[in-house]
Amino acid sequence: MTPADDDVYIGPPPFGCQPYDDVNICVTFTWDIPQAFRLARAWQMYGRVRVGGPAMGTTPGAFVVGRYLRRGVTITSRGCPFECPWCLVPSREGTLRELRIQVGNVVQDNNFLACNRQHQEKVFGMLQIQHAIQFKGGLQASLINDWLIEKLR
Template identity: 35%
Template sequence: MKWTGPESQWTGGLAHWVVGDRAFISCAFTFKLPEARKWAIYYRSIGKTVAIGGPAMAHVKTQKYMEDVAIVPRGAGNPGRHDGALQRHNPAATIASRGCSEKCSFCIVPFMEGAFSELPNFPVLPVLCDNNLSGLPDDYQDHIIGRYKAEGVPLLDANSGFEPRTFSAKVFERWRVINKGVWRLAYDDLVERDFIREAMAILRGAGIAPRKVQIYTLLGNEPYEACMQRVREVIEWGGEPFCQPLMKLVSLTRDPHVKHDWTAKKLRAVARWANNRMWRSVAPRFEDYDPSVRRAPRARYDATQGLFI
């Protein structure tokens, strides 16, 4: 299957457009809200009525930040509330379900969407953004896969991926039929150690290359040594860590939330070392890495993945 539709290209977390006398703004990340606010002020200055939504608007504090310059509709934090809003962020992106069965304290989804709700008539597009594909009921997973097969659309990116607690050999065999991209899971704390090790063993045992086993590895929610243990284990078990420093859910800047024995500088340095794969050759151990040596951009945005790397 070859995709001939729109190219996968993320806007970077902020989309805005005009329909008649109304301007719409969809903001994914709270640190993009200052930019969104400037756009709202501009649209108002040219006589448009402005409405804002998106995941960044899920919290009452961020709603109050915008309510003097834009209308904040009820349910504004729901990215699918406005038809086509997700495709404004990426024309190749879709979502077949909202919500998640997990209730991670550092994640916006529980506040924004709550438990699972299914969207069976979703547009079939190659970037699937569901929060937790493996946590969905088996029959609904089969429904999603069946629609991709029936419409001949390849799944090029299961963007938010699978939950290690519910990932199994059965789930892998089900999704490998259509998944042509990276297998994404998350290793958020050491409580998940056995689950992620088993999930990675399934993938590597099936011959999935390390570059296609990408493990979101949260930094800063546990002490330094615990976080680095998770990073090292992802590498040892045959995958690639993608490190994301912990942030406050309502932060208006892209600055880490510093806890435990971390510093903001160390959080950024570990993420740079890991996400630029410097552990492959430049510095196999983070302790051998010199952050002062400029080898790569400090924060490059990959628009195809929608990730800061």
């Protein structure tokens, strides 16, 4: 889901890399934190380096819709209203909150089905003009109902 533009790098700076005003390193998983700091040291001569993201405890409200996502990927909600003992989403992203809907065909929400019906209807309205629709964040089976089945057809 990482953007595919010329100013996105995975790993250390390539030979001949141009300088940037800001270098942002987004860390999703805690096991990647040591690598993030190695990357920060590697990038420090190319611009002001900031390390953030869910694994770094970035506050849930700091999420910006559409930032650091490949074109076509949309996240319409963050957080979770459930407290499953194995899941880190509530502690990392906070309680469920609905976001401004960005156009895209890949819905990457953790809990799209936990959103209210009005929000779901807006998302399905946006998806009507999309092709190859995917729900990459999954859909919780216990929340699927007849209305949703009709919308997914």
